[in-house]
Amino acid sequence: MPALVALSPAAFLDVLAREGTRIEAVLDRLVDETARPMETVRPPRIVAAMRHAVLGGGKRIRPFLMIEAARLFGTDGEGVARAAAALEMLHCYSLVHDDLPQMDDDDLRRGRPTVHRAFDEATAILAGDALLTLAFDTMADPATHADPAVRADLVLRLARASGVGGMVGGQMLDLTAEGRWSADGKPTKLSDAEIRRLQAMKTGALLRFPLEAGAVMAGASAADVARLGRFGAIVGLAFQIADDLLDVEATAEAMGKATGKDAARGKGTLVALHGIPAMHAELDRLIAAAAKELAPWDERAATLLAAAHFIAERQS
Amino acid sequence: MPALVALSPAAFLDVLAREGTRIEAVLDRLVDETARPMETVRPPRIVAAMRHAVLGGGKRIRPFLMIEAARLFGTDGEGVARAAAALEMLHCYSLVHDDLPQMDDDDLRRGRPTVHRAFDEATAILAGDALLTLAFDTMADPATHADPAVRADLVLRLARASGVGGMVGGQMLDLTAEGRWSADGKPTKLSDAEIRRLQAMKTGALLRFPLEAGAVMAGASAADVARLGRFGAIVGLAFQIADDLLDVEATAEAMGKATGKDAARGKGTLVALHGIPAMHAELDRLIAAAAKELAPWDERAATLLAAAHFIAERQS
Numbered sequence: 001m002p003a004l005v006a007l008s009p010a011a012f013l014d015v016l017a018r019e020g021t022r023i024e025a026v027l028d029r030l031v032d033e034t035a036r037p038m039e040t041v042r043p044p045r046i047v048a049a050m051r052h053a054v055l056g057g058g059k060r061i062r063p064f065l066m067i068e069a070a071r072l073f074g075t076d077g078e079g080v081a082r083a084a085a086a087l088e089m090l091h092c093y094s095l096v097h098d099d100l101p102q103m104d105d106d107d108l109r110r111g112r113p114t115v116h117r118a119f120d121e122a123t124a125i126l127a128g129d130a131l132l133t134l135a136f137d138t139m140a141d142p143a144t145h146a147d148p149a150v151r152a153d154l155v156l157r158l159a160r161a162s163g164v165g166g167m168v169g170g171q172m173l174d175l176t177a178e179g180r181w182s183a184d185g186k187p188t189k190l191s192d193a194e195i196r197r198l199q200a201m202k203t204g205a206l207l208r209f210p211l212e213a214g215a216v217m218a219g220a221s222a223a224d225v226a227r228l229g230r231f232g233a234i235v236g237l238a239f240q241i242a243d244d245l246l247d248v249e250a251t252a253e254a255m256g257k258a259t260g261k262d263a264a265r266g267k268g269t270l271v272a273l274h275g276i277p278a279m280h281a282e283l284d285r286l287i288a289a290a291a292k293e294l295a296p297w298d299e300r301a302a303t304l305l306a307a308a309h310f311i312a313e314r315q316s
Numbered sequence: 317m318p319a320l321v322a323l324s325p326a327a328f329l330d331v332l333a334r335e336g337t338r339i340e341a342v343l344d345r346l347v348d349e350t351a352r353p354m355e356t357v358r359p360p361r362i363v364a365a366m367r368h369a370v371l372g373g374g375k376r377i378r379p380f381l382m383i384e385a386a387r388l389f390g391t392d393g394e395g396v397a398r399a400a401a402a403l404e405m406l407h408c409y410s411l412v413h414d415d416l417p418q419m420d421d422d423d424l425r426r427g428r429p430t431v432h433r434a435f436d437e438a439t440a441i442l443a444g445d446a447l448l449t450l451a452f453d454t455m456a457d458p459a460t461h462a463d464p465a466v467r468a469d470l471v472l473r474l475a476r477a478s479g480v481g482g483m484v485g486g487q488m489l490d491l492t493a494e495g496r497w498s499a500d501g502k503p504t505k506l507s508d509a510e511i512r513r514l515q516a517m518k519t520g521a522l523l524r525f526p527l528e529a530g531a532v533m534a535g536a537s538a539a540d541v542a543r544l545g546r547f548g549a550i551v552g553l554a555f556q557i558a559d560d561l562l563d564v565e566a567t568a569e570a571m572g573k574a575t576g577k578d579a580a581r582g583k584g585t586l587v588a589l590h591g592i593p594a595m596h597a598e599l600d601r602l603i604a605a606a607a608k609e610l611a612p613w614d615e616r617a618a619t620l621l622a623a624a625h626f627i628a629e630r631q632s
Contacts, residue, residue, distance in 0.1 A: 040481055040513060040521070041481060042485055043485050043488045045492060097441055097442075102441060103438050122419050129444075129448065130484045133475050134475070136471055139471070142468075148467070152458075155456035155471050157354060163453060164446040166355060169356070169357065169358055200356060205356070
C-alpha cells in the first residue's frame with residue numbers, strides 16, 4: 001500500500017474551522033433556554049453560564065475527531081454532529097469544575113474569564129453539573145442515532161471514559177500527586193508509567209472516545225473500532241505531551257490561559273522527567289505510530305493523520 | 317371497585333427496610349475500587365468519598381418507588397435493583413454538591429459529616445461528578461435491562477429529570493430566590509405557583525422519575541406510565557411539603573441535619589406562605605389524589621399507597 005500522506009496544514013485548518021463552525025451551531029441550538037419535553041423550565045442564569053462555558057472558544061478537536069472517524073466509514077450528518085457536540089459539553093463541564101478555586105484555581109480560559117469568575121462558584125458548579133447531564137441527554141436522544149443499541153453504547157462508553165475510572169479519576173490522581181493529602185504536603189515523584197496512566201485517564205480517555213464513538217455510529221466492525229481506539233490513545237498521549245511542552249515553552253498570551261503552572265506545582269510530567277528534546281522525539285515516534293494505525297484506510301485517513309500532526313505540533 | 321387500602325405502617329416499614337438493605341448491597345458492589353471494562357483504575361480516595369456519600373444512610377425512598385412501580389407489572393429482579401441504585405447515586409451526588417459551602421453550606425447529612433467535611437471540597441466536587449457519571453453508566457449497562465431501547469429511554473428520562481430543566485435548574489432557582497444575585501441581596505417573595513414549579517424541579521422530578529422508570533422497565537403501557545407519573549408528581553409535592561413542615565417543626569437531632577434553615581434564609585415555602593394547618597390539610601388532599609391514581613391496581617398498589625402515606629407523614 002502507498003505511504004499515507006497527511007492533509008496539508010492549511011487544508012486541515014480549513015476543514016477544522018468549517019467543522020468548528022458547525023459544532024458551534026449545534027451547541028448554540030442544544031444549550032438554550034427552550035425547555036424540552038419532560039423538562040419544566042431552563043433558568044436563564046444557569047443557561048447563560050453553560051453557554052459561556054461551551055460557546056465562542058476552543059478548537060473543537062474532540063468533536064472533530066468524532067466527525068472524521070464516522071466519515072471514514074461513510075457516515076456524516078446531523079446525528080454525528082449532535083454526538084460530537086455532546087462530547088464537547090462534557091469536555092467543557094470538566095474545564096469548568098477543574099478551573100474552580102478548590103481545584104486548579106484558574107481565572108482565565110481561552111482568553112476569557114473562567115465561569116466562576118464571570119459568574120460565581122455556585123453557578124459554575126451547577127452549570128458544570130447541567131452540562132454533564134445534558135451530554136448524556138443528547139447521546140440518549142433518538143435524534144442522535146436511530147438505533148437505541150448505538151445510543152446506549154455511546155452513553156456507556158462516554159461514562160466509562162469520563163468517570164471514576166477515566167477522566168474524573170485522572171483529575172483525582174493529579175490532585176493527589178500535587179501532595180494535597182500527603183503527610184508532608186509535598187508533590188509525589190511519579191514514575192514514567194504512573195504519569196502515562198494518569199494522563200491516559202485525565203486527558204487521553206476523552207480523546208480516544210470520539211474515535212471509537214464515530215466508528216460505532218457509522219457501524220464499523222469491532223476490529224476497526226479497536227484500531228481507531230489505538231489511534232486515539234496515541235493521539236491522546238501526543239496531546240498531553242504537546243500540552244506539557246507548551247506549559248514550559250509558550251507564553252500565557254499565546255495560550256489564553258496561565259502557563260508555567262505545572263512546574264510551579266512540582267507536577268510530574270514526562271517533559272519534567274525526560275527533558276524537552278526527548279519529548280519532541282517522542283512526539284515524532286507517536287506520529288509514526290499513528291500513521292501506521294491509519295494505513296489501512298490510505299488517503300481516506302489523510303485528514304485524521306493531519307489532526308494527529310496538528311495535535312502534536314500545535315503552538316497554542 | 318373496592319376502596320384501596322394502604323399497607324399498614326409496620327408492614328410498610330418492614331418492606332422498606334428489606335428493599336433498603338438490597339439497594340445498599342447493590343450500591344456496595346457498584347461503587348467499589350474494581351475498574352470495569354473501558355476503565356483504567358478507580359483511585360481509592362475518590363471511591364472512599366463516593367462510598368461515604370451513598371452507603372450507610374438514607375431511607376432509599378426513590379429506589380423503593382422504582383422497585384414497587386416495576387413490581388406492579390410483575391417485574392422484579394437484579395436489573396431494576398441496579399437502575400434503582402443508579403438513581404440513588406444521582407440523588408446522592410446532588411446532596412454532595414448542594415451541601416458544599418458555595419451552595420447550602422451544610423456540615424451534617426444523615427447525622428454524619430458531609431463529604432466536603434469528611435474529606436475536602438475538591439474531593440467532594442469530584443466524587444459528585446463521578447457519582448453522576450456512574451449513574452448514567454449503570455443505566456446504560458446491558459446488565460440493567462436486556463432491551464437497549466429501554467436503557468436509552470431510562471438515560472434520557474433521568475437526564476431530563478435531573479438536568480438544567482429539572483433538578484439542577486431547580487437548585488439554581490432556589491439559590492436565585494435566596495437573593496444571591498438580586499440588586500438588594502434580599503430574598504424574592506415567590507408566588508404559590510412559583511414555589512410549586514421550583515419544587516417540582518428541585519425535588520419533584522427525581523421522585524416522579526422512579527415511578528415512570530419502573531413502569532418502563534416492566535413494559536407497561538404509555539397510559540400506565542403516565543398514570544404512575546401523575547402519582548409520582550403528587551408524591552413529590554407531598555414530600556416537599558412534609559420536608560418544609562419538618563424544617564419548621566422538627567429538631568435537628570431527629571433529622572440528622574440542621575433545621576430551621578429555610579426560615580432563617582427567608583426561603584419561600586408553601587408552609588411559610590399558607591401556614592402549618594393549611595399544609596397539613598393539603599397533605600390529606602394529596603394522599604386522596606394519590607389513592608385515586610392508584611385505584612386501577614387495587615390491592616396490588618397497597619404498598620405504593622403506604623409509601624405515599626409514609627412520605628407525607630414522616631417525622632424525620
